[in-house]
Amino acid sequence: MALTKLITLEQPKSPIAEAYRTLRTNVQFTAVDGETKTILVTSAGPNEGKSATTANLAVSLAQAGKSVLIVDADLRNPTQHRLFGLSNSQGLSTALALDRPLADLWQEVISEGVLLEGLKVLTAGPIPPNPAELLGSKRMRRFLADLRTGFDTVLIDSPPAVAVADASILAQAVDGVILVLASGEVSRDFASRAKEQLDKVNAKILGTVLNKVDVKTKDYYYYYYYHGERHRGHRQER
Secondary structure: OOOOOOHHHHOOOOHHHHHHHHHHHHHHHOOOOOOOOEEEEEEOOOOOOHHHHHHHHHHHHHHOOOOEEEEEOOOOOOOHHHHHOOOOOOOHHHHHHHOOOHHHOOEEEEEOOEEEEEEEEEOOOOOOOOHHHHHOOHHHHHHHHHHOOOOOEEEEEOOOOOOOOHHHHHHOOOOEEEEEEEOOOOOHHHHHHHHHHHHHOOOOEEEEEEEOOOOOOOOOOOEEEEOOEEEEOOOOOO
């Protein structure tokens, strides 16, 4: 099935893909002590680009020889299965509800008939009636602890931080959080509320990706900000 919005696979030599490689480098620098292995990616509100950022960052890490697992923990509006063209008949919700081994449920990624080495995706699975309860369960914490030993990096795509409690619940169980914000769409107040929500649970915010900033140049890209540094990036939506 066709992959969509995965610029790191479709145009690996583009400025956009280079931006993700820069983001990858910055993320790797946070892990010099070996402790930043589970990373939550969230946003203030919907459609800010968190899911596409998660997917492209994961591909970039895999291309660098890292073993990476994407966990789609947005059990309200899952996206990763669509980005990678995967089945979502089973996934995280299945594992949490039935205590199924995660290794039985994650899927490999094939691009143009070629296996993308190092990358696996655990889709969200069927949407449950109690997402927050499942994500806050002891079973979820056990899963995250187990995954730390199986992969170099685990990227967790979560719902927006302000709308529901899911991101705040997960942020307490991971090593760090990346906050994606859409320029021109999210208000300063809304972005501040997202950060406050994460601060309340003592989340370790690794950095912020500022998405969808139009820059009038011959190249079509935006700027993203990470750890206070400015890098070339791209225009990418959810």
